[in-house]
Structure formats: C-alpha cells, structure tokens
Amino acid sequence: MSTFFDHEAFRSEPEATALVSRIHELLREKLKGEPVSLMEVCGTHTVAISRAGIRSLMPGGLKLLSGPGCPVCVTPLAEIDRAIAASRLQGVILTTFGDMMRVPGSESTLEREKAEGADVRILYGPLQAIEIAEENPESQVVFVGVGFETTSPTIAATVVEAARRGVTNLSVFPFFKTVPRALDMLARVPGRPLDGYICPGHVSAIIGSGAYEPTATEHNIPCVVTGFEPLDILAGIVMLLEQVAIVRAGGRAKVETQYSRAVTREGNPAALAIIADVFEECDAEWREIGVIPMSGHEFSERYRSFDARDRIDVEVPKSAGPSGCICGEIMLGQKTPTDCPLFAGRCTPREAVGPCMVSTEGACAAFYKYDRQTTEAP
Ligand code: SF4
The missing domain is CATH 3.40.50.11740 (HypD, alpha/beta domain 2)
Structure with a gap:
C-alpha cells in the first residue's frame, strides 16, 4: 500500500549514523572543537529532538537549545x-x-x-x-x-x-x-552565545524561508529551515555547522532550507x-x-x-508567575530544564508548576519525558 509520506525513509539508521559522524567531524575539524550553540524555536522540533535522542548523539561541544517555540508557553x-x-x-x-x-x-x-x-x-x-x-x-x-x-x-x-x-x-x-521578530530579539540576548537557528518547518511553510533573511543578514546568524524527522534534523544541523564554520572564518550567514519538500522562499x-x-x-x-x-x-x-x-469586560489583576519557575531563562536559551531546582521534583507533567511542563511541546515536558535518562545537565 502506498502512503502519502514514508516516515521510514527519514529514519534510516545508516543515514543517521553517517550524518552524526559528519556532525562530529565538522565540530572537530572545521570548528576546531570550539563550542557551538544552536537553537530551535518550534515546539514540534523540541519534542522531535528529545524523542529521537538527538542530544545524546551530539559531540560534547554542541548545545541544542529550546527557544520560545511552544505557543502555550509564551502566552502571558x-x-x-x-x-x-x-x-x-x-x-x-x-x-x-x-x-x-x-x-x-x-x-x-x-x-x-x-x-x-x-x-x-x-x-x-x-x-x-x-x-x-x-x-x-x-x-x-x-x-x-x-x-x-x-x-x-x-x-x-x-x-x-x-x-x-x-x-x-x-x-x-x-x-x-x-x-521572525522573536528571532531578532533572541539574537540580541546578552550572556549566552548563539551560533544558528533551526528554523521552524510548519511556520515557514506559511511565511516562507525569506522571512528570516533580515535576521540572518543583520545578526550574521545562520538560519536553516528544517523538517521534523530525525534525518531532517540531523541534516539541518550539518547545514548549520557548515555555515557556522564559514561565519567564524569571516564569511556571511544566510538562510537555507533543508525542508524543501514543504517550504518555499515565498x-x-x-x-x-x-x-x-x-x-x-x-x-x-x-x-x-x-x-x-x-x-x-x-x-x-x-x-x-x-x-x-472589546466585548468581554473582565478585570485581570497583575500577578507574578509561579515562584522558582525559570521558564523564561530556558526559552531565552540561558538555562536548560535540568537547571531548574523544581524539575522532576515539585514540577512534573502531572503536577506542573510552569507552562513549559504543562504543554506537551514545552521544553521541560519534553526533557522530562525523553532526555532525563540520556543527558546530563549541560
Ligand atoms: S521545571 Fe517546571 S518550574 Fe521549572 S522551569 Fe520547567 S516548568 Fe518552570
């Protein structure tokens, strides 16, 4: 029976092994082992990266950060x-x-x-x-x-x-x-390096990859629109590392599309x-x-x-977020879920304290479900 989309074609073990080897080689040889931080800004990527165990396959110097890609998490x-x-x-x-x-x-x-x-x-x-x-x-x-x-x-x-x-x-x-404007803001966050964006596949299918060109140009930060299968993500990381090497050698960043089966520039x-x-x-x-x-x-x-x-007249008192929750710093790429003292203790998907644990696409929920066994706190 033919299927509309053959997921298995994007989960081939030999191809995944080759891409992971290429990632290690790029970091070791072209980037001389210098640390690299890449950020995704899409809840589906957050979950896909964790579910496929991609963090555990990365070389020590390569950090995969989860930005504000979960719509529920960013709702005030x-x-x-x-x-x-x-x-x-x-x-x-x-x-x-x-x-x-x-x-x-x-x-x-x-x-x-x-x-x-x-x-x-x-x-x-x-x-x-x-x-x-x-x-x-x-x-x-x-x-x-x-x-x-x-x-x-x-x-x-x-x-x-x-x-x-x-x-x-x-x-x-x-x-x-x-x-797009959130990516501009995130590129300016002080105190944490950011070398490239794994740009969202679904959003880009609507707005087009061209929407990130001002960000890539103004901040000289590589952007690669990436699909959601494990091979898509690994291939997107390879493309980003190739660009990071070019930028660190004095070149200019650009927008590329790994997910060309769904995304056009327009x-x-x-x-x-x-x-x-x-x-x-x-x-x-x-x-x-x-x-x-x-x-x-x-x-x-x-x-x-x-x-x-304009129609529903309700008073909403100003209130602070849950005490001890560091969702904001996680979404800015300054911390990871395991840095939160409440993670997996007071805060679990059953008894969530903050929005990043409530939403299945939140970074804390994805870390809790998939990454706890395979990664150390970076
Ligand atoms: S573990 Fe819970 S309290 Fe801590 S940052 Fe995540 S959602 Fe917030």
Missing part, C-alpha cells in the same frame, strides 16, 4: 487569567484547543473552571466555534486564539466565514505570536493573503520574556468587531 499569565475570567461570566461559552485547558493561571485553570461549572468547550478545529455560536444565539461564544503563523490562517478563515454568515455572537481573544500565498486581510502586526508580550515589537497579530480594522477584548 494575564492572557490566561483573562480567558479564565471570561469563562466565569454568565452567558459566555469559552472555546479553546485542548492544550490550553491545564495551563495554570494565577489562581485556576480552564480545566478547573469547567469542573466547577463554567461552559468551557474543547475544539478540534476553530470552525466548530461558528457552529456553537449558531446553536447558541443567546450566548457569547469566545475562542481563545493562541498560536503562531500556523494557527493564524485557520482562525482568520473562521472569522471571515463567521462574517459571511452574519454570526455576531462569536469573538476571539487575539493572543497570537509571530516568529511561503503560502493564500494563507498569507488571509492573514493580511484579517490581522495586522502589533507589539506582543511573550510570557517571561517581555514585549517584542511587531511579534503579534491583532484584528485589522475590517474585522475588529471580532476582538473579544
């Missing part, structure tokens, strides 16, 4: 609190993807609110929110919009469809983030068009990181009536 506490507060209002049906349910706000979670009687519904696709709104015309249906450029087009399509159908009791919390024109119609770029706050200019999406003038922040 105040935004989670706002969604929780909205769910408590009479006449509100709060809809969300499942990964937001257990994320702790300052006092509660959406899961707890649902158990206590709030009407919180998990969606498998945002278009379901339209059906719920049409079935419940007396209620305000609110969707918690969390995600990167991979999520924004489907939410945009939902809003366009709702407008077309004349649905007026549906709105969205626009908590969206965008990747991206997906239909998805980009609907994003441009429904949203406009705005400054956005990233949890534990702060405000990154032009790194978010809010509604354009034409669709501003769908902004739940």
Whole structure:
C-alpha cells in the first residue's frame, strides 16, 4: 500500500549514523572543537529532538537549545487569567484547543473552571466555534486564539466565514505570536552565545524561508529551515555547522532550507493573503520574556468587531508567575530544564508548576519525558 509520506525513509539508521559522524567531524575539524550553540524555536522540533535522542548523539561541544517555540508557553499569565475570567461570566461559552485547558493561571485553570461549572468547550478545529455560536444565539461564544503563523490562517478563515454568515455572537481573544521578530530579539540576548537557528518547518511553510533573511543578514546568524524527522534534523544541523564554520572564518550567514519538500522562499500565498486581510502586526508580550515589537497579530480594522477584548469586560489583576519557575531563562536559551531546582521534583507533567511542563511541546515536558535518562545537565 502506498502512503502519502514514508516516515521510514527519514529514519534510516545508516543515514543517521553517517550524518552524526559528519556532525562530529565538522565540530572537530572545521570548528576546531570550539563550542557551538544552536537553537530551535518550534515546539514540534523540541519534542522531535528529545524523542529521537538527538542530544545524546551530539559531540560534547554542541548545545541544542529550546527557544520560545511552544505557543502555550509564551502566552502571558494575564492572557490566561483573562480567558479564565471570561469563562466565569454568565452567558459566555469559552472555546479553546485542548492544550490550553491545564495551563495554570494565577489562581485556576480552564480545566478547573469547567469542573466547577463554567461552559468551557474543547475544539478540534476553530470552525466548530461558528457552529456553537449558531446553536447558541443567546450566548457569547469566545475562542481563545493562541498560536503562531500556523494557527493564524485557520482562525482568520473562521472569522471571515463567521462574517459571511452574519454570526455576531462569536469573538476571539487575539493572543497570537509571530516568529521572525522573536528571532531578532533572541539574537540580541546578552550572556549566552548563539551560533544558528533551526528554523521552524510548519511556520515557514506559511511565511516562507525569506522571512528570516533580515535576521540572518543583520545578526550574521545562520538560519536553516528544517523538517521534523530525525534525518531532517540531523541534516539541518550539518547545514548549520557548515555555515557556522564559514561565519567564524569571516564569511556571511544566510538562510537555507533543508525542508524543501514543504517550504518555499515565498511561503503560502493564500494563507498569507488571509492573514493580511484579517490581522495586522502589533507589539506582543511573550510570557517571561517581555514585549517584542511587531511579534503579534491583532484584528485589522475590517474585522475588529471580532476582538473579544472589546466585548468581554473582565478585570485581570497583575500577578507574578509561579515562584522558582525559570521558564523564561530556558526559552531565552540561558538555562536548560535540568537547571531548574523544581524539575522532576515539585514540577512534573502531572503536577506542573510552569507552562513549559504543562504543554506537551514545552521544553521541560519534553526533557522530562525523553532526555532525563540520556543527558546530563549541560
Ligand atoms: S521545571 Fe517546571 S518550574 Fe521549572 S522551569 Fe520547567 S516548568 Fe518552570
């Protein structure tokens, strides 16, 4: 039986062995054993690297860091609190993807609110929110919009469809983030070296690899858009190390695409068009990181009536994150999960303290599940 995508072709042991040998050779010979730090900024990469045990195969001088690639992890506490507060209002049906349910706000979670009687519904696709709104015309249906450029087009399509159908009791919390400007900010973080980006495959399929060219040029930092299979990731690391050697010899960094079976330089024109119609770029706050200019999406003038922040009036007190949690430093590449004193003790996937352990795509959850046995704290 033929399959759409042959995963086994990307898990060949001889090819993996050859790529791992090449990585060791590049670090030893071209880079003279000098340390190299590479960062991925995609939750799917975070999990794929850990699941395949790739860290344990790397030479001692090569560090693989997990940046802020998990959308749930970068959603500020105040935004989670706002969604929780909205769910408590009479006449509100709060809809969300499942990964937001257990994320702790300052006092509660959406899961707890649902158990206590709030009407919180998990969606498998945002278009379901339209059906719920049409079935419940007396209620305000609110969707918690969390995600990167991979999520924004489907939410945009939902809003366009709702407008077309004349649905007026549906709105969205626009908590969206965008990747390229975050890479600029991360390149400027003082106190930790960063030699290259493993750029996200899914996001790049939407925005195109060209979106990283300003970052590569301005910071002279190599960027390689990489797929998610073990061989993709190993091949992406080889491409990055080749570039790091060029940069350290005085050359210039560029954007390359290892994941060319899914990503073009220009991206997906239909998805980009609907994003441009429904949203406009705005400054956005990233949890534990702060405000990154032009790194978010809010509604354009034409669709501003769908902004739940204007319809749902809730007070959200300012509160600090969980004490002792170092998710922010982990996402900035300054620390790793095993540096956190709460890791695998007070904080586990069952009893998570911070967002990086709650989300399956968080660095702490991936480390807890896959890396604990195979790596030492770097
Ligand atoms: S182990 Fe838990 S408390 Fe520590 S940084 Fe990760 S999520 Fe935060």
